[in-house]
Amino acid sequence: AQTVTQSQPEMSVQEAETVTLSCTYDTSESDYYLFWYKQPPSRQMILVIRQEAYKQQNATENRFSVNFQKAAKSFSLKISDSQLGDAAMYFCAYRSEYNNNDMRFGAGTRLTVKP
């Protein structure tokens, strides 16, 4: 089964600075999809960004971008110009092309933003 590892339980960033959250995954598949979800204190999970593995170009969504390294099985999230509202748990997730009913999540990284 695929596993997703987030090696940073907690991260901290100064407001307006840039922070990178790490995610690695283990798979033998060639086609899959990767996601970053944000969970603020309200507990509501919100999609931040997603990437299709067959696309080499890194996805971007405003201040959020990813560094997708397929060979290294790495999918890091970069948050630029950090804002207080970015403080949350961030989960990396993997979804197979072949068994797309099963989404695998990492353990999460808690991001603190300091004013």
Added chain:
Amino acid sequence: NAGVTQTPKFQVLKTGQSMTLQCAQDMNHEYMSWYRQDPGMGLRLIHYSVGAGITDQGEVPNGYNVSRSTTEDFPLRLLSAAPSQTSVYFCASSPLREGPYNEQFFGPGTRLTVL
């Protein structure tokens, strides 16, 4: 649209009691799923459904039952609650048309404590 709604928000049960966690969505999504979130483990899939009358097991199905009689509703039943089922439960839905690239829309979660 209300999106994905879950009731109750909090629940305390005694060991051996049964209960049903309710989930409803008003987006006409075919796919619905239940996850549990435990500290340090991210979200794990319990059961999922790809349409009315169709359900299947996820990663951690033991002790839980589901049914899908309508597109809108996907209740999760705990048959005989155990302390190991203390967790936060999330319901999610997504349309099937984009396949595994779909964004999943999550409910606000139910915090369940089993004494």
